Structures are given as structure tokens and as C-alpha cells.
Amino acid sequence: MTLPDLNLAQIGWTPEFEQAAREVRLAAPGLTLLPGRVAGVGRNTATLWTQGGAQESVFAGTLRQAELSPVVGDWVMAEPLLDAPMRVHAVLPRRTQLARAVQSGMQVLSANVDLVLIMTAPDGDIDEARLSRYLEAVHAGGARAALLLNKVDLTRKPEAVLAQLRALDPAVPVLPLRAKEGEGVAEVRALIGHGETAALIGSSGMGKSTLTNALLGREAAQTGEVGATREGRHTTTARTLYRLPGGGVLVDNPGLRDIEVWRDDAAAGFEDIEALAADCRFRKCTHGTEPGCAVVRAVSRGQLPPERVEAYRAAQGWTSGAQRARRRK
Numbered sequence: 001m002t003l004p005d006l007n008l009a010q011i012g013w014t015p016e017f018e019q020a021a022r023e024v025r026l027a028a029p030g031l032t033l034l035p036g037r038v039a040g041v042g043r044n045t046a047t048l049w050t051q052g053g054a055q056e057s058v059f060a061g062t063l064r065q066a067e068l069s070p071v072v073g074d075w076v077m078a079e080p081l082l083d084a085p086m087r088v089h090a091v092l093p094r095r096t097q098l099a100r101a102v103q104s105g106m107q108v109l110s111a112n113v114d115l116v117l118i119m120t121a122p123d124g125d126i127d128e129a130r131l132s133r134y135l136e137a138v139h140a141g142g143a144r145a146a147l148l149l150n151k152v153d154l155t156r157k158p159e160a161v162l163a164q165l166r167a168l169d170p171a172v173p174v175l176p177l178r179a180k181e182g183e184g185v186a187e188v189r190a191l192i193g194h195g196e197t198a199a200l201i202g203s204s205g206m207g208k209s210t211l212t213n214a215l216l217g218r219e220a221a222q223t224g225e226v227g228a229t230r231e232g233r234h235t236t237t238a239r240t241l242y243r244l245p246g247g248g249v250l251v252d253n254p255g256l257r258d259i260e261v262w263r264d265d266a267a268a269g270f271e272d273i274e275a276l277a278a279d280c281r282f283r284k285c286t287h288g289t290e291p292g293c294a295v296v297r298a299v300s301r302g303q304l305p306p307e308r309v310e311a312y313r314a315a316q317g318w319t320s321g322a323q324r325a326r327r328r329k
């Protein structure tokens with residue numbers, strides 16, 4: 001399947017990327033380089049959305065050695081070749097990124113996402129700590145966040161739950177939704193600006209697929225899977241970027257979808273501290289100088305090595321006063 005004459009602005013191309021592309025071209029005068037957006041990645045290969053449609057590509061040797069490896073959502077500069085996949089030479093600087101901590105350091109899951117829609121539902125408890133970690137991760141990467149309360153039909157007190165969500169961060173929009181009935185979908189769509197890129201995260205069963213289908217429309221959901229072209233011929237064909245009707249892009253990447261991604265982020269290996277923190281007086285306790293801190297109490301009783309608390313606080317980004325102030329604003 002091809003996408004003739006893709007309007008790059010509708011899939012996230014901006015004047016800033018245009019400027020960055022100009023610089024890449026100046027540095028490589030012998031090459032013809034065209035911009036493409038990474039819709040799926042494999043091992044040293046990627047499916048690109050270019051002006052001429054979806055194209056397969058391979059990474060140039062110099063790119064393989066470079067620090068920045070293309071991820072879904074990246075804009076890259078690639079050389080068109082005759083009867084061969086395009087060759088990717090450069091990754092343009094990212095505006096935003098969504099990342100998780102892994103043993104070897106940081107893994108970027110997706111780049112240039114403007115808005116992350118964090119979905120929760122009232123069937124079961126609202127996990128405030130988990131949602132706060134999501135918000136933290138989104139803001140750390142430079143994207144905006146919105147909280148979606150799906151399945152509002154399942155609670156008799158939607159206002160109370162919405163207020164609970166609003167209290168997590170007053171600057172983050174909170175929207176009620178009945179994705180299954182299509183109620184509230186237009187309001188969600190309106191949060192995604194022209195040519196912007198949105199991602200949907202939330203734990204299993206919240207209704208992410210239902211909302212995705214509603215946003216894409218039935219027809220678009222079938223035809224929008226640009227990354228899924230020519231399955232079997234390349235390993236790059238993960239379905240990860242979808243074009244939204246009317247402009248804009250939706251990222252649906254299994255690694256992003258999975259809530260465990262963000263749990264791993266900062267809490268992995270610190271389950272004991274997280275359990276103790278439930279008894280701290282303040283919900284947003286950073287286990288520093290707050291009164292009534294159950295973690296500090298455990299340390300003073302010799303139940304917890306202080307170095308572990310320091311490692312945990314460092315993983316959370318709480319070790320400097322400035323960072324703490326930012327976190328709590």
C-alpha cells in the first residue's frame with residue numbers, strides 16, 4: 001500500500017524540522033536527502049512515511065555507529081536509491097521523547113509526540129501513584145498530557161472520580177469518555193492540534209483500542225496502517241503510526257501501551273520502599289524532610305539501608321532541591 005503525496009505538515013513536519021533538514025543537507029552536499037517519519041523500526045531498518053508514500057529503508061553504516069538510533073516518530077533524512085530501500089543518514093533532533101529506564105540506561109520508545117493521552121477507568125481503583133508516574137514520565141520527555149476517564153457509565157459518581165484526577169495535576173486536562181458509545185471522542189480529538197502527534201497509554205482493558213478505532217474511524221483504521229506494508233519482506237513492519245482523519249498522527253506502540261513500561265521506570269527493584277511509602281503522611285512524599293515519612297522512619301529503625309533510599313530518590317529525580325520543587329509544582 002502506498003500513500004501518494006503525503007502532506008508532511010499533516011504528519012508532524014514543522015519549520016524547525018525544515019531548518020534542521022537544511023543543516024543536514026549542507027553537511028552532506030553530495031547526497032540527495034529527503035525527510036521521512038519513522039512509522040516502524042526493525043534491526044537497522046525502518047518504514048518511513050515520506051512525501052512519496054511509505055518506503056522501506058536501511059540505516060547507513062555511519063548512522064549505526066552514531067549515538068542516536070531512530071525510533072518510532074523520529075524524523076530522519078534518507079537517500080532515495082534505485083531498486084533498493086532508502087538509506088537513512090541522519091536523525092533530526094527530537095522535540096520530545098518518551099523513554100523508560102532499562103538496565104543499560106535509557107530506552108527511547110517514541111519521539112516527537114506532542115500529547116500523551118493517559119487512559120484510566122473507574123472499574124477498579126484509580127491508581128493515583130501509577131497515574132502520577134505516567135504524568136512525570138510524559139512531562140520529563142517534553143510532551144503534554146491529558147487524563148481520560150473512560151467508561152464513565154460504570155460509575156455512579158463520575159464527578160468525584162474526575163475531581164480526584166484533576167487533583168493529580170491541575171494543569172492537566174481531564175476528560176470523561178464513553179469510548180464504546182463514541183461519547184467524548186470529539187473532545188479528545190480536539191485536544192490533538194493540526195499535524196500533532198498523540199500517543200495513548202494506560203493499562204490493559206481500559207479501552208485504548210476502542211478509542212483508537214473511534215479516533216481513526218472504521219475506514220481509516222483499515223487503511224491507515226501504513227507501517228504494515230509488505231509484511232514478510234522486511235522486519236520493519238510493526239504497526240505503530242496511524243494517520244488521523246483530518247491531519248495528525250496517533251502512535252500505537254506496544255512498548256508504550258504497556259503500563260509496566262513506566263512502572264519499570266523508577267520503581268523497579270524498590271517495591272519495599274513503595275510499600276512503605278503508602279504509610280507516609282503525604283501522598284507525594286519524596287522521603288526527604290517531610291514530616292510523617294514512613295520511609296525515613298524505617299531507616300531510623302534500621303529496617304532499611306539509607307543507601308537504598310538514596311538510590312530510589314535518585315531514580316525518581318528527587319535528589320536535588322530544584323528538581324523536587326519542579327516536581328511538586
Ligand SMILES: Nc1nc2c(ncn2[C@@H]2O[C@H](COP(=O)(O)OP(=O)(O)OP(=O)(O)O)[C@@H](O)[C@H]2O)c(=O)[nH]1
Pocket residue numbers: 150151152153154177178179180181202203204205206207208209210211257
Ligand atoms: N462500559 C464500557 N466499556 C467500555 C467502554 N469503552 C471500552 N469498553 C470495553 O472495555 C473493554 C476493553 O477495551 P479495549 O479497547 O480492548 O481496551 P484496551 O485498553 O485496548 O486493552 P488492551 O488491548 O488489553 O491494552 C472492551 O470490552 C470494551 O468494549 C466504555 O466507554 N464503557
Ligand SMILES: [Zn+2]
Pocket residue numbers: 277280281285286287288290292293294295296
Ligand atoms: Zn515518605
